Amino acid sequence: MNVEITGLTRRFGRTQAVNGVDLRTGQGVFGLLGPNGAGKTSLLRMMATVIPPSSGSLSLLGRNPAEHRSRQELRRRLGYLPQNLGYYPGFTVVEFVEYFALLKEMPPGRVPAAVAAAVERVGLGDKAKAKMRTLSGGMLRRAGIAQAIVNEPELLLFDEPTAGLDPEQRVEFRTLLREFGRRATVIVSTHLVEDVGAACSEVALMHEGKIAFQGTPDELTARGVGHDSGDAPLERGYSAVLAAARA
Amino acid sequence: MSTMTLQVRPPSVLRLSAGRLFRLEFRRSPMLWMVPLAAAVFWLDTYRGSMALPPFWGSRTLYLRQGMAFMDFAPFVVGAAAWAGGRDFRNGIAEQIAITPLPRWAGRLTAWLAATCWALAAFLGCVGTIYGITARQGATGTPTWWPVLVGAVGLAACTAVGIAAGVLIPSRFTAPMAAIVATLVLRQTLRSGGTFTLLSPMASPLWSLAAPKADAGFFFPYLPDLPLTQIVFLGGLTFAALGLLGLQPVCGGRGIRRAAAALTALGLAASLTAVGLVSGARGTDNGVVIPAIHNAASDRPSVFTPVCGNAAIPVCLHPGYKAYLPNITAAFDPLLREIAGLPGAPVRVTQVALRGRFPDLRTARVSGEPPVLEVAFNIGYEAIMWSGPDLPEPPCCSSTALWTSPARIADEVLPLVAATVIDGVIGHQTAAQQAVSAALLTAAGISQSSMSTFPDAESSPSGVAKPDAAAYAAGRGLAALSATARRAWLTAHLAALRAGTMSARQLP
Numbered sequence: 183m184n185v186e187i188t189g190l191t192r193r194f195g196r197t198q199a200v201n202g203v204d205l206r207t208g209q210g211v212f213g214l215l216g217p218n219g220a221g222k223t224s225l226l227r228m229m230a231t232v233i234p235p236s237s238g239s240l241s242l243l244g245r246n247p248a249e250h251r252s253r254q255e256l257r258r259r260l261g262y263l264p265q266n267l268g269y270y271p272g273f274t275v276v277e278f279v280e281y282f283a284l285l286k287e288m289p290p291g292r293v294p295a296a297v298a299a300a301v302e303r304v305g306l307g308d309k310a311k312a313k314m315r316t317l318s319g320g321m322l323r324r325a326g327i328a329q330a331i332v333n334e335p336e337l338l339l340f341d342e343p344t345a346g347l348d349p350e351q352r353v354e355f356r357t358l359l360r361e362f363g364r365r366a367t368v369i370v371s372t373h374l375v376e377d378v379g380a381a382c383s384e385v386a387l388m389h390e391g392k393i394a395f396q397g398t399p400d401e402l403t404a405r406g407v408g409h410d411s412g413d414a415p416l417e418r419g420y421s422a423v424l425a426a427a428r429a
Numbered sequence: 430m431s432t433m434t435l436q437v438r439p440p441s442v443l444r445l446s447a448g449r450l451f452r453l454e455f456r457r458s459p460m461l462w463m464v465p466l467a468a469a470v471f472w473l474d475t476y477r478g479s480m481a482l483p484p485f486w487g488s489r490t491l492y493l494r495q496g497m498a499f500m501d502f503a504p505f506v507v508g509a510a511a512w513a514g515g516r517d518f519r520n521g522i523a524e525q526i527a528i529t530p531l532p533r534w535a536g537r538l539t540a541w542l543a544a545t546c547w548a549l550a551a552f553l554g555c556v557g558t559i560y561g562i563t564a565r566q567g568a569t570g571t572p573t574w575w576p577v578l579v580g581a582v583g584l585a586a587c588t589a590v591g592i593a594a595g596v597l598i599p600s601r602f603t604a605p606m607a608a609i610v611a612t613l614v615l616r617q618t619l620r621s622g623g624t625f626t627l628l629s630p631m632a633s634p635l636w637s638l639a640a641p642k643a644d645a646g647f648f649f650p651y652l653p654d655l656p657l658t659q660i661v662f663l664g665g666l667t668f669a670a671l672g673l674l675g676l677q678p679v680c681g682g683r684g685i686r687r688a689a690a691a692l693t694a695l696g697l698a699a700s701l702t703a704v705g706l707v708s709g710a711r712g713t714d715n716g717v718v719i720p721a722i723h724n725a726a727s728d729r730p731s732v733f734t735p736v737c738g739n740a741a742i743p744v745c746l747h748p749g750y751k752a753y754l755p756n757i758t759a760a761f762d763p764l765l766r767e768i769a770g771l772p773g774a775p776v777r778v779t780q781v782a783l784r785g786r787f788p789d790l791r792t793a794r795v796s797g798e799p800p801v802l803e804v805a806f807n808i809g810y811e812a813i814m815w816s817g818p819d820l821p822e823p824p825c826c827s828s829t830a831l832w833t834s835p836a837r838i839a840d841e842v843l844p845l846v847a848a849t850v851i852d853g854v855i856g857h858q859t860a861a862q863q864a865v866s867a868a869l870l871t872a873a874g875i876s877q878s879s880m881s882t883f884p885d886a887e888s889s890p891s892g893v894a895k896p897d898a899a900a901y902a903a904g905r906g907l908a909a910l911s912a913t914a915r916r917a918w919l920t921a922h923l924a925a926l927r928a929g930t931m932s933a934r935q936l937p
Contacts, residue, residue, distance in 0.1 A: 251682075257529060257530040258530045264525060266521055268517075268524065268525055269522060270457065270520055273457055277453055281450075281453055282529065284446050284449055284450045284453070285450075286530060286531070287446065287530050290449055293449065
């Protein structure tokens, strides 16, 4: 298992963002669904070693991120796309991706090829030398994905990766996700259930900091049988699970 | 699956990564945008001011020694560095960077290095222009490098402090505030002139211990005491600020933060040492002496062979000033001709080093046997540098205009030394001596009105009194004689005149 989470909690003052989450997953694309404020981003940030958990245990790629040396090792093998991508406006796309490749301590000899490959994979080859400040929202998202994948990570964490992408780009991104899923553990936090249906082999639905459902997209779809809220079968499953959790 | 399994990275890999990271930071450093602005201010301020002065290392580096070039750059450098320091916060990228394995301290140090390289490249380029042009114009002697070194270390400190401000006070207003604060602090050190403000690269106002001298480096070596202390202080400040950049948890593991804390402590210790050193500073004619690091060898005069002009009495200057020898000789010659060869007349006029914090030509004196007239010429400073308490009125014009015109030297400079020159031959005690002095001055073209800049007997350092109106009236007849007749009369009556046994009525 690349991700093993047991009884994970995270508090922000009086707010319990994540409340006793247990999660285990290996290679493949794992979808993290849930309404706003469900705790998806907090869980993802803990997995990305941005914030430490308040309690519980977390093992990523067989390493304990609470230990400095393990955390450093883990970070070399990690790719993370935050919900709000930060970037230096004066950098070009290539420079931005190269910057992260260097921060991730990639062997310098491999950096130029890896950067070029990452930029091509997200379809920004023709914008490689464009300044970040000149990119559209969708292009920025793709640049963010490029920086996340440049080190060919073993654990990839995407927070709302398809936000701002047009339908064509979303289709391409799902293909990319499936491709990554064959080699690494990819965890995607999203509102868009169709992304999950198309790309994820496993899915968890969070509600009020807890995992309300964990299974395959087909199992989630099955939960929606007889439920009338939602246009697509997966959406009906999503709504049914949430309704049950709220009840 | 990824093949990256590096546990310990070899140094060559780290060097390569650092090189690539530096290249990125260098290319995108905000300092790049500040360089043209700083260069423009430098051109308006330091460059034009320096190039208006004669091509001597002493004068052309005057503005540098006063820290003006540093001041032109510092606010821009601090502001741009603070902008660079606050960029992670401003661009919302801190979280993404925080989870990368490279210690953030390394990234910040790279950003500092890139910004510093730009600042130094611009500063050294601008200063190098002044040095290059001065060298091409034939300035003799050795250029003074200490002010350049102090300025460079000062700018490195500014960059470090700026980045630290940007990192520790992340706000959009940090950069402009840092620039404003830097300007105010530096201006204050310039105004203050106190002992501890000597640590600032801008601490050389006329009234401070580090008052600049026109002939610095000519007669005595340039004293390195103060620049060395300033470098220790500014270098310490740099280390302390750079150490601060690595103290946050995000900057790396415990080892890295310990190293950062050690660097901060080392920097603070160095700066405090410099504060201790400067507390014992004392001003001397040759510059600021810091006793703890002073090398007595620096007090020994420089060895040089003076260049002398062909006049009735040779005028000899430091070879660095040889371009001015014909003008000074021409201006002095009419007066020197009047007394040349007479008993007590100087056999030579020799330029000596400027003495005191307010260089003053009135310190000219005749000494030795055979007598030599020693004069300190304040060549190379603008008129404003002459002004100070108890000094004569500023001269007519800029230093360049003054010292390149024999007529102006005769009008402005000669009267300040004329009475002293004659005094050794004639004396100034009796009415007859004063009348003869007045006659010789008049014959040399020095009117009573132009002698107004010569001090009264009470305030004259040499005790020599300038002739009064009565003396000029009494000496009118002698002055009206031909040069040959006047010389003949003087030769015949000099002994009586010097003995004080002659009355003014006995003059022609």
